[in-house]
Amino acid sequence: MTDEDVVRYRTEGPVAIVTMHRPQYGNAQNSAMTYALDDALYRAADDDEVKVIVLTGEGKHFSAGHDIGTPGRDVDTTFPRRAGLWWDHVGKPGAESRFARESEVYLGMCRRWRELPKPTIAAVQGACIAGGLMLAWCCDLIVAADDAFFADPVVRMGIPGVEYFAHPWVMGPRHAKEFLFLGERVHAERALQLGMVNRVVPRADLESATMDIAGRIAQMPRLGLALTKKAVNQAEDLMGLRAGMDSVFGLHHVAHAHNAEVGQDSLAGHDARSMRDGGR
Numbered sequence: 001m002t003d004e005d006v007v008r009y010r011t012e013g014p015v016a017i018v019t020m021h022r023p024q025y026g027n028a029q030n031s032a033m034t035y036a037l038d039d040a041l042y043r044a045a046d047d048d049e050v051k052v053i054v055l056t057g058e059g060k061h062f063s064a065g066h067d068i069g070t071p072g073r074d075v076d077t078t079f080p081r082r083a084g085l086w087w088d089h090v091g092k093p094g095a096e097s098r099f100a101r102e103s104e105v106y107l108g109m110c111r112r113w114r115e116l117p118k119p120t121i122a123a124v125q126g127a128c129i130a131g132g133l134m135l136a137w138c139c140d141l142i143v144a145a146d147d148a149f150f151a152d153p154v155v156r157m158g159i160p161g162v163e164y165f166a167h168p169w170v171m172g173p174r175h176a177k178e179f180l181f182l183g184e185r186v187h188a189e190r191a192l193q194l195g196m197v198n199r200v201v202p203r204a205d206l207e208s209a210t211m212d213i214a215g216r217i218a219q220m221p222r223l224g225l226a227l228t229k230k231a232v233n234q235a236e237d238l239m240g241l242r243a244g245m246d247s248v249f250g251l252h253h254v255a256h257a258h259n260a261e262v263g264q265d266s267l268a269g270h271d272a273r274s275m276r277d278g279g280r
Contacts, residue, residue, distance in 0.1 A: 006021055006036050007033060007037055016040075018040040020063060025070045027132075035082075037113075044118065051218035052121065053119070054210055062122070062123075064129050068267065083103075083107075089101035106134065122135065128148060129151045131162060133152055134162055143197070144199070148187070156275065158258065160251050171196050172195070
């Protein structure tokens with residue numbers, strides 16, 4: 001499977017459209033997709049004609065999260081590291097492997113994409129679950145179809161949320177606790193009420209509505225957009241987002257290690273099917 005297979009890239013005038021393309025697996029993210037996304041976002045950042053980037057998912061769902069069980073799961077495959085200087089995780093024991101890999105392909109990549117100096121918009125339909133939240137949350141705006149739903153069910157594994165822990169900043173502390181404690185789906189209209197998304201549109205209008213917003217943003221000066229994005233990101237970091245993510249990333253790995261020590265694996269015996277069924 002090539003990068004072009006798992007992520008597709010095209011432009012329409014000043015807008016780059018980056019599309020995750022594993023629809024048969026709900027666009028579950030393996031490392032091949034992560035690095036292909038990075039390639040695509042670099043390409044958009046480097047293109048002076050591109051002013052705005054839209055992130056989409058092919059098919060019924062935006063993203064069902066991290067790949068924890070498809071035939072393309074590549075957790076033991078080496079990729080060229082870009083987001084940090086941790087060693088190659090392949091062949092390392094225990095936490096030396098998992099911490100290094102997740103520092104790179106999960107937390108590190110999403111932080112890197114959040115800092116891209118061009119506005120990014122996630123167009124979300126269907127499922128946006130766990131690792132899918134991370135991809136949407138590192139974008140600047142989220143336009144949701146009316147069939148979209150959001151969930152982070154990993155507390156069911158004994159894990160305190162996904163690696164890119166933006167929950168308290170995305171929806172506020174009290175709602176973040178409810179979202180995590182229950183692990184239930186939050187549907188698009190409720191997500192709008194909580195401030196998790198910017199707009200909700202009919203599913204049939206998702207692409208056109210997102211492209212309309214992107215086109216209007218693209219009329220603004222490039223430097224003005226970049227500095228405005230940086231200003232808001234810096235303010236969010238001063239409210240503790242970056243430090244909070246660092247602290248929770250450690251707790252996340254304590255949970256993985258605990259699961260591996262007392263149970264059969266680091267995911268507390270869960271797979272994609274059990275996580276899906278438990279959240280219904």
